[in-house]
Amino acid sequence: MTIEKPLVLDVDGTFLRTDMLYENFWAGLGAAPVKTLVACVRHIRNPAMLKAELARIAPIRTDLLPVNPEIAELALQCRLGGREVVLASASDNTQVARLSADYGLSEHVFASDGVSNLKGGAKAQALVEAYGEGGFDYAGNSSVDMPIWEKAENALVVGHVPSARALAADGRNVVEFPGGWELRALFKAMRPHQWVKNVLLLLPLLASHRFEMATLVPILWGMAAFSLAASAIYICNDLLDLEADRLHPTKCRRPFASGEVPISVGMVAMAALSAGALLIAIGLSAGFLLVTLLYMALSLAYSLKLKRMRWVDVTMLAALYTIRVVAGASAAAVEVSIYMLIFIFPIFLTLGCVKRITELSKANGDERLPGRGYGRGELADLRNVAGIGIVGALVIFLLYSVSDQGLSLYPTTWLLWLAMVPMAVWMVRMVNLAWHGRQDYDPIVFALRDPLGLGLLMLILSLMFWAAGLWQQWFG
Template sequence: MAEVKPLVLDVDGTFLRTDMLYECFWAGLGKHPIKTLKTAMRYFTRPAKLKSALLEIADIRTDLLPVNQEMKALANKSIAVGRDVVLASASDQQLVARLASDHGLSTRVFASDGETNLKGKAKAKALVDAYGEAGFDYAGDNKADRAIWEHAENALVVGHHDAIVAKLSAMGKTVTEYPNRLHITDLFRAIRPHQWVKNILLLLPMIAAHSFRLDNLFMVLLGMVSFSAAASSIYVVNDLLDLEADRLHPTKCRRPFAQGTVPISVGMGMLVVLGVLAIGLGALLGPAFLAVVVVYIILSLAYSLRLKRMRWVDIAALAGLYTLRVVAGAAASKVDASSFMLIFIFPVFITLGCVKRLTELSLTTTDDNLPGRGYGRQDRGDLLNIAGLGMFFALLIFFLYSFSEQARTLYPSQWVLWIALVPIAAWLFRMVRLGYFGKQDYDPIVFAMKDKRGVGLLLLTLSLMFYAAGLFHQWFGI
């Protein structure tokens, strides 16, 4: 009986739907950003050493890495008939061995060792030395794998490599293709377009100043596009930094980068394009707006890299990011943002930041701290207290604003502003209550735009303010 030849599987992009080098790089950025960047620059031309050095900075959980289910099924089927399934990868040996153990594959692995980068011809030589010419079948996904396919008996090609498939077939190789498509819907999900609704906050200065000119509106809309691009670039960064935490999360595990439906390398290209778009539009809108965008990006990066893991500081940073959108709206429309308005909205966003954490804690299934965050269920009471203080100060500042010179000018019917405090308080209370009992999604601003009762309260507030300003009489004669 002839000996069954082993099935050799490449790892990155073949057995896995991700790349372990990029996984280690982003895990390192999340834990030790400066050290990781220095290491990447130092060993950029020595990939084998780079991989082992990054692993020393930040280890990754191989059991959480997304698997190509077609390759996994093939591996299981091969093992069931007594075939040896071996991993061969340019990734670091420690990770490859651990991955093989996680999935019950052969303990014999071929991988980079810190000196030799086992890729292309180097991998082909190692496999031929071990199994002989045409002594194995090989599955890969990269152009560099052509050097291995040429020495394998059968070639399993993951992805679209028509030219290589044609050449292998001409050599008499049996080629099996496994298409691995990148779907536009996954790319779209990766930039979280539903989050762009937050940029409606840029309209607040125009509304508060009763400046409804079309040219101002056009500039604010351009500003919203700029902020949407900036925010999406940061969401990509955030998702890449949070890969492990997201995979442990009950719903965030379905995000494209966590699932591996969008490669990390593609995400890195996306964040550069989005960042350039944000800065370009910012420059078009003037130095003041550009400055706000740059500050937003810097604060967002600081939040993603460090601040989100710091108790209470993360909530203040979130409130600051929301407030910057209002400042950006003023810069884009050339409308002076009232200091009272900025002082009012900051505690509102402090409250909503607490709501975000309360929701996450209410929906978690364990008593452990939230992955990548500094809060556990024991903090719900403190978060509720801070949210209550945010509500109180927001309402107090709004009340004090009604006595300001600007308010008397813009809102002649002062008593109507006092009535507007009721729906504002009701909306804030509703948001806190729903967050505390876990009855909203993980982002309070996005939830607020979909919550019909909450939207009703916000529209009632806006109507009362317009009435107090005399705009209804001006527009409709009432």
């Protein structure tokens, strides 16, 4: 009876659509950022030790990692046919062994052990010692796998590896499998639909009635800077939330959680987007640069820790929305009223609660949201806090309408009072839609796409323009 040669699979980028080193790094940043960064600095010259240390700091759930469907199907067919399927990886052996057990593959694995980094030539030598030259088939995805393919009987190439063409030219049997990533998936990870939230930078322009190009153009540049900064933070947030997203019914399809885009590509994109945002900010003003840095720092703190703290997270969401308004004022050198900031903060606090109410309303079970501090038991409390935000915003708006600044900008006070009716209806409606699970996961994005809600907002704005005498000024 002839025993078939084993099929040896590389892990990172071959069997998996991700890289366990980067998975560990970001899991470590989320769980123990200081320990993770210290380990990276201390072991940067010793990859095997670095991988072992990161695996100890933040073990990852290997059963949740995205697999390459074609390679996983091949492994399954080989197993069913009685052929041994072996994992061989430069990742740490504890995790490779766990991954192999998750999928019922061979107990015998080849991996880094904290001393030796099993990569390239070292992996080829280990496989030859175990199976002999030509005694195995090997699947890989990188030019670093060339020494191993040269020792294997059959070379299975995942993705586009130009150097593998030399194997076919030498008459070796090469089987190609699809792989790689697409630019549109990275663009999706940047969440361009979220850029609409940066219309909040226009609020100081509207409130001050400064409708001239000298005010508008800097704000548009500011919106571009905040869009780039927001995309960088969204990528960072997704990389920190990989495990939580994979446990979510819809977020599991996000580009990094699903393996559509490599984590390393996301890290490069995040750095480039951050640099672009800061370059624009420097070109606008020192004040706008400081506001941009504050926004990015708070967003990073939110992603790392604060979003997991109950009640702190909705307060931070409100603060991040409010900073956009401050940024608009800073970009155009427009004075922002303290009344305006005090008025919009409770509105944004309400919208932060709406975001969490929506997530809980759409959740499948009663357990706490992955990576968040809320369960269904907090639904009523979130609705109550949202209600407090609504009342607070209306009271502050009423006080503003009779203040010296309010009377100077909006002399027809009763029209401001009338605008409070659609304002209250809009906010109550947002909470009600969230309570019944009919909201988007981001309330600002939903508000800018909701026809009825937009109608209410336009009515509020029209009444405020009327109260300010702008309609008469523009149209006589």
